[in-house]
Amino acid sequence: MSAPTTFNGWVGEAKGAPLVWKEMPLRAEDEYSVDMDVTHCGICGSDIHTLESSWGPAKYPCVVGHEITGVATRVGKKVTNVKVGDRIGVGAQSGSCHECKRCKAGFENLCSGQRTGTYNGIWPNGDKSYGGYADKWRGDCRFVFKIPESMTNEVACTFFCAGVTTYAPLKRHNVNKDSVVGVLGVGGLGHYGILWAKAMGARVYALSSGTKKKDLALELGADGYAATSNEEDLKPLKGELTHILCTGTGQDFKWETYLRLFQPNGVFINVGLPSWNFPEVSPMLLVLTQASICGSAIGSPAEIEDMLKFAAEHNVKPWIQKYSMKDAPKAVEDFNAGKPKFRFVLEN
Ligand SMILES: [Zn+2]
Ligand SMILES: [Zn+2]
Incomplete structure (x- = not known):
């Protein structure tokens, strides 16, 4: 059977243009390529930033979506980690x-060197990369992973961006049963942060600007909640935390607010990408807290493998809401209205 050369997907043709379902070219096959029939794709904030060109001009036409699961339908000669039907x-x-x-x-x-994003990117052969708001996907086996037996595709998909973005740094910075972790921001990433830190055995405090997210954070398993706008709420946490995972915060962010919550040698890990810069940090504050400030970008293939294993072992389950793939534009609209609790998943 000859290889397909096209797929159908939701295409963003220009900034602000409505998504249209149409036929698009698949990248060329090679010895490492894997074809998949897409079953599910999560919706990530990056999808919206790309469609709206808010991180710089996008390479329209774009098909976004980078939390993709499906079934392998065709593999190249050098592919050993997955087989057809996986x-x-x-x-x-x-x-x-x-x-x-x-x-x-x-x-x-x-x-x-050349790093190919799952969408809005360029493959080494010069073809454009297209994401998972689609019926089919073709990519490189070295960034394709088998889903654990115990996990369904709909549950698995959001692990591949939101999941690993939060799992990898918590693991790298050795969060364990002796840790006290503050998760700043309770959205798609933050909800994962709470789930992971709890599964790693830590005590977890959710930190968010108002009180709106309090009940949800506690339901997710957080041991406590503090509204960052409320000095009284933060007081009991002073000197208590070992880590803060920053998944999102307001532009009124101040280092003093957070670094003083740390035990000595606390680690502030940023995974959010707001469009503004963090404020200056006082050298005195850094010296006298011995805090480390660092960042983390998604995760390596080894970290993704490790995460899938950990999630299966500890039965970590994201909170998802499903939309039919044909309703992707409505799902994006609801996403932009802040409705996900906590991740939307498109289903074919
Ligand atoms: Zn993402
Ligand atoms: Zn490289």
């Missing part, structure tokens, strides 16, 4: 150079 997934990254120092050290997510 349930598989792919996240925000679909390619790296495999040759730079970072790739060789297992930091493919930080590749300093």
